[in-house]
Amino acid sequence: MQGGTRFNSISDELKRHFGRKTIKLGIDAGFTCPNRDGTCGYGGCAFCSGGGSGELAAHLSVLSDAENAGAELAVAVSALTEQISSSISEQIALMSDKWPDAAYLAYFQSHTNTYAPAETLRTLYNAALDDPRIEGIVIATRPDCLPPDVLDLLSEINQGHYMWVELGLQTVHDEISEAMGIGYTYETYERAVDELLSRGIRVVTHLILGLPGETQDMMLESVRKVCERPLFGIKLHLMNIVRTSRLAETMPDYVPFASIEEYVGLVIRCLEIIPPEITIHRLTGDVPRRLLISPEWSYRKRTILNAINRELAERGTFQGAALL
Numbered sequence: 001m002q003g004g005t006r007f008n009s010i011s012d013e014l015k016r017h018f019g020r021k022t023i024k025l026g027i028d029a030g031f032t033c034p035n036r037d038g039t040c041g042y043g044g045c046a047f048c049s050g051g052g053s054g055e056l057a058a059h060l061s062v063l064s065d066a067e068n069a070g071a072e073l074a075v076a077v078s079a080l081t082e083q084i085s086s087s088i089s090e091q092i093a094l095m096s097d098k099w100p101d102a103a104y105l106a107y108f109q110s111h112t113n114t115y116a117p118a119e120t121l122r123t124l125y126n127a128a129l130d131d132p133r134i135e136g137i138v139i140a141t142r143p144d145c146l147p148p149d150v151l152d153l154l155s156e157i158n159q160g161h162y163m164w165v166e167l168g169l170q171t172v173h174d175e176i177s178e179a180m181g182i183g184y185t186y187e188t189y190e191r192a193v194d195e196l197l198s199r200g201i202r203v204v205t206h207l208i209l210g211l212p213g214e215t216q217d218m219m220l221e222s223v224r225k226v227c228e229r230p231l232f233g234i235k236l237h238l239m240n241i242v243r244t245s246r247l248a249e250t251m252p253d254y255v256p257f258a259s260i261e262e263y264v265g266l267v268i269r270c271l272e273i274i275p276p277e278i279t280i281h282r283l284t285g286d287v288p289r290r291l292l293i294s295p296e297w298s299y300r301k302r303t304i305l306n307a308i309n310r311e312l313a314e315r316g317t318f319q320g321a322a323l324l
C-alpha cells in the first residue's frame, strides 16, 4: 500500500511494476458468451446487460456448417484483428496527450474472451500483443470456458508477457448463482483457479455485492472463501439493476443497499478480511448512467470511493486489518 492509501489498489501495483502510470485499453474482440448462445443458456446471467458486439460468435456459429467455413472464418478473424489494432491506436491517441509516458495493457473485456478455438484466440490476442506499445494483456472469462488447449495457450502467453486472467464468480453460494442463471458452480470456479494458479497465471476474481437473496454475511463469506487461494486480485462490484438485463424486467425496483453509507460499511468489512497482498481492482459499480436503473447513486463512483477512503481513515482500519 502506498501514497497513504489503506488498501492495495491495482493502480499502485501497476505503477510499482511498470514504473509509471498504466492504463488498460478495453478491447471488444467480437466474442459472445455460452450463457447467451444456448451452449449453457439463453438470455445471459440475470444481471447482465449483454454488452459486446458478438461479431466473432456470429462467424463461428453460423459459418460452421458452410462449405467454405474455414476461409470465411479466416476473413472474419482477420477483420477482427484489424479492428483490435485500430481500437488500440485510437485509444492511445486519446490518452497520450494527458499521459505521454503511460504503459498500456490490452484488456479483452467484453463477454467471454476465451470462447473460441485456441488458434483463433492466439490470433486475436497476438493482434494486441504484437503492438510494441502494449506491455501486457488482461483476459476476462468464465471459469467453465478454460479447456486444456486454452489453458496451454494462456500459459504460453504468460511466460512471455505480463498477464492476468479475470474470472466472473459473483458468489460462492450455488443456490444464488443458480437463481441468477450464471450456469456454473463454485466448484467449477475452484477448478479453474487451481488450473490457472498451477501454471503461474495471475487470477483476479469478480464478486457482486448485493445479489438478490444474499445477506451481508453471505457476501462476506464469498470474500473470505475466495481469499483462501493466492489470488492476484479481487473486483467487488456493487450490484446494479441495468437496462436490458433480465432483472430489469423481473425486479426493476430492487435496491441492494439503502444508501451509500450502508454500502461503504460493507465494503470496509470486506477489505478488512482481504489479505494485504491481494490487489483491489474495483470497489463500486461500473455501469454507464444511461443504462443504470438502481441504485440511482451508483454512478457517483468518485463520491463512493471518497466515502470508503474517509471511513477507513476515520475508523483507523485498512485492508487485512481483521486478519492480524
Ligand code: SF4
Pocket: 033, 034, 035, 036, 043, 044, 045, 048, 049, 050, 111, 112, 142, 168, 182
Ligand atoms: S457470463 Fe458474463 S457475459 Fe455471459 S451472460 Fe454472464 S455476465 Fe454476461
